[in-house]
Amino acid sequence: MATRNSTLHNTWHLGIKEFHSLLGDWTMLFLIVFMFTVSVYADARAKPESLHRASIAVVDEDQSQLSERILAALQPPQFIVPERIGLSDIDRSMDAGLHTFVLDIPPNFQRDVLAGRAPALQLNVDATRQSQAQTGTGYIQSIVNDEIRAFVQRYRSTAAQPVQLVERAMFNPNLNAGWFGAITAIINNITMLGIMLTGAALIREREHGTIEHLLVMPVTPFEIMLSKVWSMGVVVLVASSFSLQLIAKGLLGVVVPGSALLFGLATLLYLFAAASIGIFMGTVARNMPQFGLMAILVLLPLQILSGALTPLESMPEFVRWLMSLTPTTHFVSLAQSILFRGAGIDVVWPTFIMVAVIGGAFFALAHHRLRSTIGKMQS
Structure with missing residues (x-):
């Protein structure tokens, strides 16, 4: 019991330390605000599928x-x-x-x-x-x-068509591409910031020399990792919820029939996996420029091939199988089902389980890599 209380105590205070570090990083704060406000609004207003004031x-x-x-x-x-x-x-x-x-x-x-x-x-x-x-x-x-x-038809009768096609557009009756663009932008930004914030936090510890201070403290790699996951996850969750309610629903007028609470739970679960990927990348990269280049190679496939921009059915079978091993594909399916179609937990619970399983695997992999990296530094 004492060990459990010590783990919770260390994880809590290390997470608070991450908040203080983030508040001192004006670049990251600007990125968070920009991606969940201006970027979401611009994506919704600049969709190429919609025609607006053409000359x-x-x-x-x-x-x-x-x-x-x-x-x-x-x-x-x-x-x-x-x-x-x-x-x-x-x-x-x-x-x-x-x-x-x-x-x-x-x-x-x-x-x-x-x-x-x-x-x-x-x-x-x-x-x-x-x-x-x-x-x-x-x-x-x-x-x-x-x-x-x-x-x-006013001047001469026309032959009646043998079949009349009646269209019903579900979930987006006006076929407004801006609705889809705003939600997709929020989903993609959750992926990007969930990975970048945790990875950058670990790189920042190494560049500022504070990782050596942690090594002499009675904390474990598990506690260090868990503190970064929960603290950066809370930041992204709050920012994405703000963007959904004020930018998408309020400013853009997007109709979201789904449960914001259920979407928040799905986002929190997904951020567990995304943050684990970010920490793993942070242990591989030696500095922030390397981490930035690595993030490009990881984020672009995750966002483009996840089903958010292009339906999975349009992709080759091998790509679909490969992307099914990533948490992003399942989170996109979760978010679209909840926000667009108003699906409840009785519909999306299998996808919840898939995100949890894949997230657990990435967490274990990142934890193993972090332990190895800290072990090398101590030796």
Whole structure:
């Protein structure tokens, strides 16, 4: 009992020491605040899948009721108010980068549509603006087709479609890419800071020489490691909860049907694994620059291949199997199920177990590496 109380006492006070060290590191404090505020907001507002205020011009050679309907449909927020230009101004407008899209409506367009001749419209696209060019082309095609279909139905009957497809968008009815972007940014930032803060804390001990002070104290490598895990885990948990409630829900208006408490428990469990990875990396790297380079090699695959940005089903079978051995993949599945779909513990408990098992394995590996490193330093 005395040994257990001593372990808890040492772990608690070592964790408090980590808080004081973090408060003195202005770079890390700025990184934490930036990643859970500005970065989350920027990711939500700059998703390439969404079209917002794209520049468009229209060359209306028909001057008909149908062409006016099409022009009136190309309005904010997807587009800015269309500018009317002449046919001779198309090349100048595109060369100068004044407009991303220029729609040319030919003469006699309405007459040919009503006669069933299927006339062609020309859409000029500035493909250097890649994010808007691809998405905007689909938007314009859909808008033009809808307006033509509605216009034609007023003058002649059209054949009924044999099958009518009724779409229902679950969990994000407006297909707002910003909702997905904000939550994904929070998930990725939890991974990044969960690894970097603990690894940096261990590197900081070595660079400042305080690791030698710990070696002469009656503390074990297990207590040193556990203190860094719980203290940095609390920091990331508080920052991510703040970001979810104030930035995602409050500022961005993201609708999160899931339980914030359940997501917090999942985050706390995942941070146990992420912090263990960070400590293992901290024992391998000799200084902070080495740790930064190593973090790039570890974080990029964890974030890109975890299923947060690209569905796992789109990846090769070997990559899917390999990523199933990392806690990040299972945490992404947990977070999406809880926050997007409102899943309860009765649905996600198997994933909780997987994160705990993998986290325990990484903790044991990091503990073994830390003991070996401290043993070499003592000898």
